[in-house]
Amino acid sequence: MRFLTLLAPLFALLPIGLAAHAEHWSALASKARDGVIKLDSESYEDILALDREYSVSVVLTALPAQFKCQPCHDFDPSFHQVAASWKRQPRHIRDKHFFAKLDFQDGQAIYQQLGLTSAPTVMFHPALAGPNRNNKLSVVTYELNRNGLTAPPLHSWLNNLTPAHFSFYKPVNPLHYIGIPIAVIAMGVSLFSLRKLLVPLVQSRIVWGTASIILILTFTSGHMWNKIKNAPYVAAGPNGKISWIAGGYQNQLGLESQVVGGIYGLLAFSIIALSVFIPNQSSPVKQRIGVYLWLAMLIVVFSLLIKLFRMKNGGYPFALLF
Structure with missing residues (x-):
């Protein structure tokens, strides 16, 4: 005790x-x-x-x-x-x-x-x-x-282990709140100082028409399908050869969509040349030669497009020059 x-x-x-x-x-x-x-x-x-x-x-x-x-x-x-x-x-x-x-x-x-x-x-x-x-x-x-x-x-x-629950804290970066407004102001000042150059471009029919055609060709050629499906650029063909065309209408390769986009672009430019550039020629001889050349270009390129469809699917029944 x-x-x-x-x-x-x-x-x-x-x-x-x-x-x-x-x-x-x-x-x-x-x-x-x-x-x-x-x-x-x-x-x-x-x-x-x-x-x-x-x-x-x-x-x-x-x-x-x-x-x-x-x-x-x-x-x-x-x-x-x-x-x-x-x-x-x-x-x-x-x-x-x-x-x-x-x-x-x-x-x-x-x-x-x-x-x-x-x-x-x-x-x-x-x-x-x-x-x-x-x-x-x-x-x-x-x-x-x-x-x-x-x-x-x-x-x-x-x-779930500590004696008390606690919130996850992520520090705020003040540079974002400072840098973003400065960048927006600087961009606005730059655009305002270049307004004499930019306004005619924004109002130009040629600029908007060219941009529209590029966007249309991009989407119609299958570029977005390639992005969504993550399609390969090329694939291995028979005997180890590189294949740039996927068989069937349900498949497509990256290079194939670029070729299709290029063909559509030539076809579009041919139509523009026939409807805009040729009528602006003052000489009838130049107009006649231009019509023959661009019509020939249109027929040849369209024949290549049909040939491409036949290569994708042998059952395609139509052909033009090839």
């Missing part, structure tokens, strides 16, 4: 010691910009003391250049972003969970102890004492291979 009386002051000091232990990590987390505590082998063992009343998320990484760990560099901003989101919590909640980082260079003994051969690795260590203790929960490892290296999946995973 007397022995217990002598030990009573020691038991009274135990909670104070635990509180001081948590205060130490709380101070380090508060000083860190993102709330991530940098560890070494000794502090790793210390922060994971068996009497801890807080939980810890630790990332074991290898950031120095000599380790050539690209996933470590890709994942490090994500871990810091989630840690910064937790740091926005009130202090009485924030001090129940800490984010820490142990680099291979500073904790090779811990890597050997855990048997780790790859990085990065994220482990959640639950509280082992106090009101946040959960007897059913043990150390949980984050599955990076399945969840990836981005921050949102890591936040979703930790949000």
Whole structure:
């Protein structure tokens, strides 16, 4: 009985010691910009003391250049972003969970102890004492291979483990709010200064007619079908030869659509030449020669178009010159 009386002051000091232990990590987390505590082998063992009343998320990484760990560099901003989101919590909640980082260079003994051969690795260590203790929960490892290296999946995973739920915070980049208005103003000033050059172009029938024809040829040649179906540019034909025409009307290749677009373009230009350019010729001889040439061009190109249809489908019954 007397022995217990002598030990009573020691038991009274135990909670104070635990509180001081948590205060130490709380101070380090508060000083860190993102709330991530940098560890070494000794502090790793210390922060994971068996009497801890807080939980810890630790990332074991290898950031120095000599380790050539690209996933470590890709994942490090994500871990810091989630840690910064937790740091926005009130202090009485924030001090129940800490984010820490142990680099291979500073904790090779811990890597050997855990048997780790790859990085990065994220482990959640639950509280082992106090009101946040959960007897059913043990150390949980984050599955990076399945969840990836981005921050949102890591936040979703930790949000179900931390003592309190917390929102994912993504800092606002003020450059967008500054750069976009400046760019719009600069563009407006540039357009206004070039108005004498741009206004005639906008009002030009030739410009609008050319743009309309290009758009029409693009859509009628099957370009959008290629984008939607992700059609290959060419395909392997018989005997290993390259084929640029797909058999049947339900299939098409990228080069094929370009050839069809070019043929449609020649046909359109032939009609424009016959209806616009030829009548503007003052000489009857030039008009007659122009009509013969462009009519010949129209017939030959149209014959090539029909020939292409016959190549796609041997059952096509029509032909002109070829």
